[in-house]
Amino acid sequence: MAKNKQLTKRSEDFSAWYNELIFRAELADHSPVRGSMVIRPWGYAIWENMQRALDDMFKDTGHQNVYFPLLIPMSFIEKEKDHVEGFKPELVVVTHAGGKELEEALVVRPTSETVVMSMMAKWIQSYRDLPMKLNQWVNVMRWELRTRLFLRTSEFLWQEGHTVHATAEEAEEHTRVMLGVYRNFMEDWMAMPPVTGLKSESEKFAGATRSYSCEAMMQDNKALQAGTSHFLGQNFSRQFDVKFQSEEGKEEFGWNTSWGVSTRLLGGLIMTHGDDRGLVLPPKIAPTQVIIVPVKDLDDGSVLEKANSLCSELKAQGIRAELDSRDFLSPGSKFYEWERKGVPIRLEVGPRDLENNQVVLAQRVVPGDSQKKEVLQQSEALRTMSKRLDDFQECLLKKAVIRREENTYRGIENIDELNEIMSGSGGYVYTGWSGDPTVEQTVKERTGATLRCIPEKEFRSSECPVRCIGGEKKSEMEVVWAKAY
RNA sequence: CGGGGCGUGGCGCAGUCCGGUAGCGCACCUGCUUUGGGAGCAGGGGGUCCCCGGUUCGAAUCCGGGCGCCCCGACCA
Incomplete structure (x- = not known):
């Protein structure tokens, strides 16, 4: 279904x-x-x-x-x-x-x-x-x-x-x-x-x-x-x-x-x-950083009350926390919705947590991509939330850098090799270039890749390529090729 | 602009070949029961079938013309 x-x-x-x-x-x-x-x-x-x-x-x-x-x-x-x-x-x-x-x-x-x-x-x-x-x-x-x-x-x-x-x-x-x-x-x-x-x-x-x-x-x-x-x-x-x-x-x-x-x-x-479950937002630009979902309120409204106070305490720390108190949706359906929207951290509060002063925490992304929830003392959740958001932010950047490096190719010397990469998984390919625009045009026609930029020093290879990707001339500079949006 | 596909409740589709009461899933509304990963049952609302014309007793369906959208190519933050 x-x-x-x-x-x-x-x-x-x-x-x-x-x-x-x-x-x-x-x-x-x-x-x-x-x-x-x-x-x-x-x-x-x-x-x-x-x-x-x-x-x-x-x-x-x-x-x-x-x-x-x-x-x-x-x-x-x-x-x-x-x-x-x-x-x-x-x-x-x-x-x-x-x-x-x-x-x-x-x-x-x-x-x-x-x-x-x-x-x-x-x-x-x-x-x-x-x-x-x-x-x-x-x-x-x-x-x-x-x-x-x-x-x-x-x-x-x-x-x-x-x-x-x-x-x-x-x-x-x-x-x-x-x-x-x-x-x-x-x-x-x-x-x-x-x-x-x-x-x-x-x-x-x-x-x-x-x-x-x-x-x-x-x-x-x-x-x-x-x-x-x-x-x-x-x-x-x-x-x-x-x-x-x-x-x-x-x-x-x-x-x-x-x-x-x-x-x-x-x-x-x-x-x-983004992943197959939806958007993933870096905490620093997420409209909501922590979403609190109450689970099955008691007759006296104490679950909602607790969820509310947790929310206020997080807000007092300058964290963008929100309480999802809609009573016409099941908790599960809220979990999916906020994951789809990319909210970094979710707190679940139910009757069980009330008894033990605890809270259930789920991160949108965790190292290793497991989806395990954590059970924490409420005080600990409040104390560590800000650090968790920082770590989350850092983790996303690290993942993105690793992914970029894994899909970066250096030491490519001719158009055939470049073409092979482009017709396969694609990525960033660093090569030498003479500066001749006709080479740029040829590469574009044969591989679909365009010259993205002549990278700044820190991105360049340790040794500058000697041959131009076009084959005939000497390389004057290192450039990055990729298919582009 | 060239090639391909599609237009049917809010969304996704079936029905079109072979004309005959407009359907399904999701969403929505009401009520009761539910609530720790997309709730269940019962009841309910909602459609100029993209538009114009033609054929026919009768058109979502056939014919002619138009419009719109999506995908793929050339141009682009």
Whole structure:
């Protein structure tokens, strides 16, 4: 009977598992408009926790939040040549308003570099106004032919940071600082360890001089580009006249950066930690960290009373605890529901526990994946809860790092070998590369893998490969290949 | 945009070949009994069968046209 209540297994059909999980965990739903989604309360609560953590990190690195309008004049988008070419196919354009055709079409923002720069040009006079570091939390729209909840929808939520600096060095440095912020956030909060590095010319942001990215490995061994940080050079400054007077009194163009992460991170979260029973949430971003389920209340209501007091005591410790007091569901059905939704720890309280001052504790994930419940003294449960949540968080990160390393291949020297890995289990493959874009193209065509990034030093192999994967030339750098979302 | 599949209570489907009272599971509502891993019994509510047209005494079913969604490819956070 419980058969159709179970998720499709990851091993059977990863993609079906992903979709089902989103519906069953009540994270999101399809909207009436093709390709866009509704984020439901549980999914949005997770996003809010992520936003809060990121926002604090942005503030700590000297940024201020702003809001720029949804509509951007078409002419703005067209100013930067590469930018317009990159975005043109995805633009949603407003041509009519107030019952009349507009004189100039307006674009629903696909990203806001152009409008932000146009305003910054007005606000910046001298080097004393620099650096200017702004961020906004907004929705953006890019018309997509093929969409998937969280991973690729026509409208999505994100933050976009935009900064102006007096020197190229400072801007480049800031680009990397923000890449680091993203990486720390993904590791410390989401337990989703990315490989970070530089994008190749063909993969970089439309309009950027250089793009850096965080590439997180999903459980199907595909890479998810989970955050990007761009050094824009003076490309936008020159088009939008972002000028300042330097200390020496000279007029100069500002140097820009932009960087963003989106609700796509939620897709990454699902595919990093989710299992065949449902979502698994890192405690730090879980809307509910501990769910308390009362089992069979007594006539005097003492079970519910005890459950309630445990909940208050956990809350007093700053733990996000909730009591599930719904009386029309059986305890078992609640267990499944909260597991599906990924709550890290569950406490069960019943008449038996009342007598012995104990409580039954079940963790969503435990080392070794056993599903054993523990019986604890109530005092001990209260005393150790915070540490358990920390350990849980740490355990998820460790598991994810191990999984990434187990599916990483080094010392691969030719396309055939790479192809063999890609047509099998997949994963991250490190090889040498001459820097020749035709090699990149060939690899893509023959293996389905794309050049994810030129990794930062700490990810590189101890010995740099000597041969380019293309075979003919010498290797100039080490790169990471993977199939990608 | 090319290839494939599907549109039937909220969800998942059967019924379509061979036209004849619109069904099943889950969910939902009411009551009683239950409650330590998806409760049981009894009763109940809910459908323009994607849309438009045609054939027919009669269409979910046959014919014509349209629309939508999903999957697979090229483009993308």
